[in-house]
Amino acid sequence: MANDDSPERARSAARPAREPLSRDHIIDAAIASVDERGLPALTMRSLGQRLGVEAMSLYRYVNGREDLLEGMVGRLVQELRVDPRGDEHFPTDGWQAYLQSLAVGARRLAHAHPSLFPLIATRHPSAPWLRPPLRSLEVVEDFLVALISRGLSDESAVAAYRAFSSFLLGHLLLEVATLGASTAPVEETLDEGDAEVPDNDLPLSDFPQTQRLQPLLEADHADAEFELALEHLLDRLDALVSQ
Amino acid sequence: MANDDSPERARSAARPAREPLSRDHIIDAAIASVDERGLPALTMRSLGQRLGVEAMSLYRYVNGREDLLEGMVGRLVQELRVDPRGDEHFPTDGWQAYLQSLAVGARRLAHAHPSLFPLIATRHPSAPWLRPPLRSLEVVEDFLVALISRGLSDESAVAAYRAFSSFLLGHLLLEVATLGASTAPVEETLDEGDAEVPDNDLPLSDFPQTQRLQPLLEADHADAEFELALEHLLDRLDALVSQ
DNA sequence: ACCTGAACACCGTTCAAGT
DNA sequence: ACCTGAACACCGTTCAAGT
Numbered sequence: 001m002a003n004d005d006s007p008e009r010a011r012s013a014a015r016p017a018r019e020p021l022s023r024d025h026i027i028d029a030a031i032a033s034v035d036e037r038g039l040p041a042l043t044m045r046s047l048g049q050r051l052g053v054e055a056m057s058l059y060r061y062v063n064g065r066e067d068l069l070e071g072m073v074g075r076l077v078q079e080l081r082v083d084p085r086g087d088e089h090f091p092t093d094g095w096q097a098y099l100q101s102l103a104v105g106a107r108r109l110a111h112a113h114p115s116l117f118p119l120i121a122t123r124h125p126s127a128p129w130l131r132p133p134l135r136s137l138e139v140v141e142d143f144l145v146a147l148i149s150r151g152l153s154d155e156s157a158v159a160a161y162r163a164f165s166s167f168l169l170g171h172l173l174l175e176v177a178t179l180g181a182s183t184a185p186v187e188e189t190l191d192e193g194d195a196e197v198p199d200n201d202l203p204l205s206d207f208p209q210t211q212r213l214q215p216l217l218e219a220d221h222a223d224a225e226f227e228l229a230l231e232h233l234l235d236r237l238d239a240l241v242s243q
Numbered sequence: 244m245a246n247d248d249s250p251e252r253a254r255s256a257a258r259p260a261r262e263p264l265s266r267d268h269i270i271d272a273a274i275a276s277v278d279e280r281g282l283p284a285l286t287m288r289s290l291g292q293r294l295g296v297e298a299m300s301l302y303r304y305v306n307g308r309e310d311l312l313e314g315m316v317g318r319l320v321q322e323l324r325v326d327p328r329g330d331e332h333f334p335t336d337g338w339q340a341y342l343q344s345l346a347v348g349a350r351r352l353a354h355a356h357p358s359l360f361p362l363i364a365t366r367h368p369s370a371p372w373l374r375p376p377l378r379s380l381e382v383v384e385d386f387l388v389a390l391i392s393r394g395l396s397d398e399s400a401v402a403a404y405r406a407f408s409s410f411l412l413g414h415l416l417l418e419v420a421t422l423g424a425s426t427a428p429v430e431e432t433l434d435e436g437d438a439e440v441p442d443n444d445l446p447l448s449d450f451p452q453t454q455r456l457q458p459l460l461e462a463d464h465a466d467a468e469f470e471l472a473l474e475h476l477l478d479r480l481d482a483l484v485s486q
Numbered sequence: 487a488c489c490t491g492a493a494c495a496c497c498g499t500t501c502a503a504g505t
Numbered sequence: 506a507c508c509t510g511a512a513c514a515c516c517g518t519t520c521a522a523g524t
Contacts (some may be wrong), residue, residue, distance in 0.1 A: 137453060173364060187487085207384040217373065288516075
């Protein structure tokens with residue numbers, strides 16, 4: 001409620017405004033940077049600049065670039081947590097409802113951070129049984145608690161974790177990859193240089209079926225496709241559970 | 244049939260043996276390098292060294308590092324081609340058999356190049372309707388021809404392409420990611436520096452369900468899981484086709 | 487025609503030194 | 506305690522120059 005003109009604020013604004021450095025703050029800035037400018041543009045130096053600091057200062061809070069990336073992935077994955085006891089939108093309706101809410105959350109995350117989702121998908125998990133994109137102990141624990149408390153057996157819950165991970169990874173990475181093609185930071189269309197790059201852009205007419213079906217192939221059913229595949233997965237799990 | 248002691252061979256071996264440079268040869272070497280030493284170790288300079296040449300020479304054949312990566316992905320994806328007319332192992336048995344052979348081929352590719360598969364999975368496809376990992380015109384054309392010639396409608400064939408891509412991507416990337424954890428080039432375990440990295444390795448005992456189910460979670464069923472999920476996908480497509 | 491030396495701009499990272 | 510200047514080793518890439 002402090003007035004913007006309060007002396008404290010005015011004084012601190014005298015030198016370039018900058019919040020105190022911290023690991024959390026650095027990770028926030030890094031995520032924002034990648035969202036805005038893509039992963040290759042994230043540099044220790046550029047990140048320092050964004051924070052009003054020299055690059056070397058970051059090393060007090062972050063063990064190098066790799067550790068920074070790990071921190072970013074960790075932070076994003078935490079956003080996947082859904083109260084396993086259910087909330088106002090998805091009460092304790094059954095495990096299907098829980099998986100549904102987790103799925104839409106993961107999809108929202110992927111869409112919100114298309115340049116970062118590949119990182120979540122491909123960086124080596126810290127334990128071999130932590131499967132992307134549900135790659136944190138907290139998220140896995142929530143998952144297991146939610147399903148077991150809703151009546152699934154241990155084996156079913158673990159099988160569901162496996163199947164659900166693959167499902168999310170495949171669908172969301174695919175959405176993000178094709179979506180990324182248009183969203184990607186516009187790398188100025190470099191005009192081919194003079195290397196003898198093979199004419200990889202063969203005329204589409206050499207591929208008659210592909211050409212003929214192009215309208216079908218181009219149609220974007222991402223939403224419906226995701227919903228449908230999720231329903232099928234739930235059906236499959238349902239068969240597994242009640243057998 | 245030439246004898247190893249033939250004068251030609253002896254003479255060419257006088258200076259450091261090196262095959263003539265070419266785009267194909269460079270791409271081969273790059274793939275071998277990544278398979279052996281991981282992606283980060285692939286450098287224009289290191290690649291030049293492996294080819295007995297200075298880094299700058301590569302630029303005559305390759306439009307920079309990005310183009311090189313694209314070339315590598317392109318080459319690998321071509322290995323996915325399966326004769327759509329069937330071969331001795333999988334004659335014209337029906338579209339299920341074709342998809343099965345394509346699936347095992349893709350899985351073999353992923354296992355043969357675990358460090359490269361993430362590249363196939365995440366690089367932006369050149370056309371929005373080319374979906375990883377089946378991201379080349381040749382492979383897609385084969386796919387469509389195979390399925391349509393086996394009786395599928397246009398719509399079913401395209402729907403199958405979509406579902407099949409997601410399936411492969413999810414399962415194979417997941418296998419490779421967890422597998423990669425153990426296979427990855429042993430980055431000497433850097434001991435944490437002195438940055439205030441949060442104690443992310445919480446004791447597993449804070450996650451009782453996860454801890455209790457760890458044996459189940461750790462069990463590696465990759466083979467069976469893949470087979471089973473593939474069967475379910477084929478069933479699902481079968482229902483779609485014959486409706 | 488094919489390769490290289492030299493150079494440029496830009497990385498990640500370390501460490502002694504500043505405040 | 507927190508940040509920085511200076512430096513190091515290493516990138517990708519260009520281009521004039523060599524053979």
